[in-house]
Amino acid sequence: MIRPEHLGQRISALVDGELGHAARDRALAHIAHCPSCRAALEEERRVKDRLTAAPAPPASPELTARLRALAEPGDPLPPRERRMPLTPLVPTLPAPGRPRTGRSSRPDGRRDSTRPGSRGTTRRVRYTAAAASAAGLMLVTAFLAGAAPQTPGTPVLPPAAEISVEHAATTSGLPLSDPAFGAVTASFGGLTFPPRASGR
Amino acid sequence: MSRPVLGGGRVGVAGLLAPVALLALLAGSAAGSAPTARPASWGEGAPNDARALLLLGRATQAPATVAYHGVQFVSAWSDTGSTSLVVEVDHRPGHGTTVRSNSTTQAPAADTFLPADGVAPSVIGGSNALERLAGNYTVVLAGRRTVSGRPADLVEARWPGNHRPAARFWLDAATGLVLRREVYDNQGRTTRASAFVEIVVGRASSTQHLPPAMPDAWSDEVDYSDRAAMTSKGWHCPDELPGALDLVDARRGEADGAPILHLSYTDGLATVSLFEQRGRLDADNLDGYQLRDQGGQAVYVRDGMPQRVVWSAHGTVFTLVADAPASTVEDVVAALPHEPIEDEGGWHRLGRGFERVASWFNPFG
Numbered sequence: 001m002i003r004p005e006h007l008g009q010r011i012s013a014l015v016d017g018e019l020g021h022a023a024r025d026r027a028l029a030h031i032a033h034c035p036s037c038r039a040a041l042e043e044e045r046r047v048k049d050r051l052t053a054a055p056a057p058p059a060s061p062e063l064t065a066r067l068r069a070l071a072e073p074g075d076p077l078p079p080r081e082r083r084m085p086l087t088p089l090v091p092t093l094p095a096p097g098r099p100r101t102g103r104s105s106r107p108d109g110r111r112d113s114t115r116p117g118s119r120g121t122t123r124r125v126r127y128t129a130a131a132a133s134a135a136g137l138m139l140v141t142a143f144l145a146g147a148a149p150q151t152p153g154t155p156v157l158p159p160a161a162e163i164s165v166e167h168a169a170t171t172s173g174l175p176l177s178d179p180a181f182g183a184v185t186a187s188f189g190g191l192t193f194p195p196r197a198s199g200r
Numbered sequence: 201m202s203r204p205v206l207g208g209g210r211v212g213v214a215g216l217l218a219p220v221a222l223l224a225l226l227a228g229s230a231a232g233s234a235p236t237a238r239p240a241s242w243g244e245g246a247p248n249d250a251r252a253l254l255l256l257g258r259a260t261q262a263p264a265t266v267a268y269h270g271v272q273f274v275s276a277w278s279d280t281g282s283t284s285l286v287v288e289v290d291h292r293p294g295h296g297t298t299v300r301s302n303s304t305t306q307a308p309a310a311d312t313f314l315p316a317d318g319v320a321p322s323v324i325g326g327s328n329a330l331e332r333l334a335g336n337y338t339v340v341l342a343g344r345r346t347v348s349g350r351p352a353d354l355v356e357a358r359w360p361g362n363h364r365p366a367a368r369f370w371l372d373a374a375t376g377l378v379l380r381r382e383v384y385d386n387q388g389r390t391t392r393a394s395a396f397v398e399i400v401v402g403r404a405s406s407t408q409h410l411p412p413a414m415p416d417a418w419s420d421e422v423d424y425s426d427r428a429a430m431t432s433k434g435w436h437c438p439d440e441l442p443g444a445l446d447l448v449d450a451r452r453g454e455a456d457g458a459p460i461l462h463l464s465y466t467d468g469l470a471t472v473s474l475f476e477q478r479g480r481l482d483a484d485n486l487d488g489y490q491l492r493d494q495g496g497q498a499v500y501v502r503d504g505m506p507q508r509v510v511w512s513a514h515g516t517v518f519t520l521v522a523d524a525p526a527s528t529v530e531d532v533v534a535a536l537p538h539e540p541i542e543d544e545g546g547w548h549r550l551g552r553g554f555e556r557v558a559s560w561f562n563p564f565g
Contacts, residue, residue: 032397142553
C-alpha cells in the first residue's frame with residue numbers, strides 16, 4: 001500500500017483545530033499508521049500545552065510602579081465630548097454694544113424667538129428639559145422596580161460529573177453504540193468543541 | 201503498534217443463535233409483506249432488509265465472544281464546531297473494554313474501563329434496541345467495503361421520511377464487529393463518526409493493568425407505579441419524547457442530599473437523558489454554557505458530544521444530555537415545561553413598578 005506523504009505543516013493545523021472535516025479525517029487516519037507523524041503530533045501538543053500552561057512573564061518594577069500610580073487619586077475626568085453641538089441653554093453674555101433687552105433687533109420689531117440669547121425661551125427649555133428628565137427617571141425607576149419576582153426555590157447547580165457518568169452508564173449498553181464515546185463521556189463529560197469552528 | 205490481522209475472529213454458538221432469533225422477531229415482514237411498525241407520524245418506510253438485520257444482530261453479539269484491540273478515532277460535529285480524539289481500545293469478552301486517550305488541547309488524558317456486566321441495563325439493551333432501530337428506521341444492506349484492511353458489510357439505517365442515511369455501520373465480515381460508525385442528521389450531515397484505523401482481532405492487548413472502572417448506573421430503579429406517584433408530586437415523567445424517543449429506563453440518585461431523577465430515552469439510534477432536580481437553576485455558576493434561544497425557549501446550552509441543555513421551570517431544574525441530531529434536541533426541549541422569557545408585557549411591568557414605587561412612599565403601606 002502506498003502511504004500518503006507525511007503531514008508536515010498540517011500537524012500544527014490539526015492541533016489548532018483548523019483542518020476541515022475531510023482533511024482532519026485523512027490526517028487522523030494517517031497518524032494512526034505513521035509513527036513519525038504521531039510523534040510529531042504529540043510533540044506539537046506538548047509544546048502547545050506548555051505554552052498554554054506557562055505563567056505570564058513578570059512585569060518590570062518600573063511598569064508596576066506606573067500602574068500603581070494610575071490607581072492613586074488624580075484629576076477629575078475631563079468633560080465629555082458631545083458628538084453634535086447643542087444650542088447652549090445658558091445665555092452667553094452679550095457682546096459689547098449689543099442691547100441687553102429682550103426686544104427684537106429685527107427690523108419689524110417682533111421678538112426673535114429663535115435667537116439663543118432669549119431669556120423666556122431659555123427658561124421654557126430649562127423647565128421642559130427638567131420635566132422630561134424627571135419623567136424619564138420615573139419611568140426607568142418604575143420599569144426596574146416592576147421586574148417579575150424571581151422564581152422561588154433553592155439555587156441548584158446540576159452535578160456535571162455525576163450526570164455525565166450516569167448518562168454514559170445507561171447508554172453504553174445500547175447495542176451498536178461506541179464504547180469509546182461512552183468512555184470519553186464518563187471520563188471528562190464528552191467531547192467539547194473548541195471556540196473556533198473548523199470551517200465546516 | 202501491530203499491523204491489522206486478517207480474520208482470526210470467533211463467533212460462538214450463542215452469538216449465532218441470537219441473531220437468528222432477532223431476525224425472526226424483526227424481519228418477518230422484510231421477507232414478505234408489511235414493513236416493521238413505526239410511529240404513524242414518521243410515515244411509511246421501505247421494508248427492512250432481512251440480511252441487514254441479521255448482520256446487525258450478529259454485530260450486537262460479537263463483543264461477547266470476540267477479543268480485539270486497536271486504535272480508533274472518534275469525531276463529532278455540530279453547527280457550532282467539531283472535535284476529534286484518537287483512542288486506544290482493548291476489549292476482552294466477559295471482562296470489559298479499556299479505552300485510553302492521550303491529552304489534547306480540548307480534553308485531558310483519560311483511561312477508562314467499561315465492565316462487560318456493568319453498563320448494560322436490561323431495559324435499554326438487548327433486542328429491544330434493535331427492535332426500535334428496525335421500527336423507526338429502514339435498515340438495508342448497502343454493499344461490501346474495506347475498513348482498516350478488513351472486508352466489511354455496510355449496513356445503512358435510513359430516515360423514514362426522506363430515505364437519507366441516518367447511520368452507517370461497517371461490520372467486520374469475519375467476526376461481525378463494528379469497525380466504523382457514522383451518524384447523520386436528517387439533512388445528511390455527519391454528526392458523529394468513529395472508526396478503527398488499526399485493529400487486531402482475536403486477542404486482547406498484553407497489558408494487564410486495568411484503569412478504574414466506570415461507576416455503575418444509579419441502583420435505585422423507578423418502576424411504573426413509582427413514576428405515577430412522582431408525577432402526582434410534580435415531577436415530569438413523559439413516556440415518550442418527540443422524535444419517536446421512548447422512555448426505556450428511569451432511576452433515582454442524589455445530589456447534595458436532594459433527589460435527582462434520571463429518565464433515559466432512545467429510538468434505537470439516538471439517546472437522550474433527562475435529569476430533574478427540585479429548585480431553580482443557579483445560572484451564575486454554570487461553567488461552559490451559553491444562553492441561547494432554542495426552539496423559542498431561553499435555555500443554557502453546552503455544545504459537544506453529547507450536547508447538554510439546562511433550564512429551570514416551575515420549581516424544577518431540567519438537564520438534557522443528548523446524543524441526537526440538533527433538530528431532535530430542539531423538538532425535545534420545546535416539548536418540556538418552560539416559563540415565559542418575558543413577563544406579561546412592558547405596560548404591565550410599568551404598572552407594577554409604579555405600584556411598588558408608590559408603596560415605598562406610603563407610610564401606611
